[in-house]
Amino acid sequence: MNVLVLSASPNKDGLTAACAAAAVEGARQASGQAEETRLNDLQVGMCQACDDGWGTCRPEHACQVSDDFQALHARVLEADAVVLVTPVYWGEMSESAKAFTDRLRRCEATRGNESGLADKPVIAVAAAGGSGNGTITCLLSMERWIQHVKGQVFDLIPVKRWTRENKLTTIHEAARAMVEEAKKSAR
Ligand SMILES: Cc1cc2nc3c(=O)[nH]c(=O)nc-3n(C[C@H](O)[C@H](O)[C@H](O)COP(=O)(O)O)c2cc1C
Numbered sequence: 180m181n182v183l184v185l186s187a188s189p190n191k192d193g194l195t196a197a198c199a200a201a202a203v204e205g206a207r208q209a210s211g212q213a214e215e216t217r218l219n220d221l222q223v224g225m226c227q228a229c230d231d232g233w234g235t236c237r238p239e240h241a242c243q244v245s246d247d248f249q250a251l252h253a254r255v256l257e258a259d260a261v262v263l264v265t266p267v268y269w270g271e272m273s274e275s276a277k278a279f280t281d282r283l284r285r286c287e288a289t290r291g292n293e294s295g296l297a298d299k300p301v302i303a304v305a306a307a308g309g310s311g312n313g314t315i316t317c318l319l320s321m322e323r324w325i326q327h328v329k330g331q332v333f334d335l336i337p338v339k340r341w342t343r344e345n346k347l348t349t350i351h352e353a354a355r356a357m358v359e360e361a362k363k364s365a366r
Pocket of ligand 1: 188189190192193195266267270306308310311312313
């Protein structure tokens with residue numbers, strides 16, 4: 180089982196990175212293949228709302244703005260499960276998480292039940308390393324995104340600075356359980 184762990188912070192050793200590492204370790208402990216992909220290391224620009232609002236995303240389920248999106252889109256389609264970890268910025272996903280998920284949603288939500296994420300388990304993690312505010316609004320939009328692309332909301336995990344250690348264990352266990360569950364349903 181191939182788990183794509185997407186992280187969306189510019190910091191390589193902050194709270195978001197620790198959460199992504201916990202997810203990778205948890206998935207691997209259940210014999211899943213997993214590695215972190217840092218969205219901030221890629222060139223994925225924001226949606227251009229082409230033409231009258233829809234470009235090729237609606238009829239062709241592919242984005243016409245050419246950058247690193249296309250390769251990452253293909254990797255999402257190949258993955259069996261996804262973990263999306265974002266720092267909380269203003270109670271929302273970070274800009275890199277938003278840019279990627281917006282474009283992916285246009286391509287996959289428009290396929291309805293044929294979405295490349297249909298029934299794939301997704302864990303969303305919102306890491307609020309400042310005031311600790313905004314995890315719920317952030318997770319709300321992440322949940323809505325998962326539902327739009329027809330994924331399975333496997334878990335939604337809020338993290339604050341002061342719950343870091345407990346939540347790293349929670350993320351590890353959630354990723355492990357996600358792989359175990361997927362293995363059971365593949366039998
Ligand atoms: C633009 C911006 C907005 C932020 N907004 C919030 C917020 O609403 N709530 C919060 O707890 N922390 C907020 N923070 C702090 C980040 O959530 C914190 O830096 C986060 O842990 C970043 O993860 P990192 O350690 O992986 O960079 C914000 C940080 C930035 C840069």
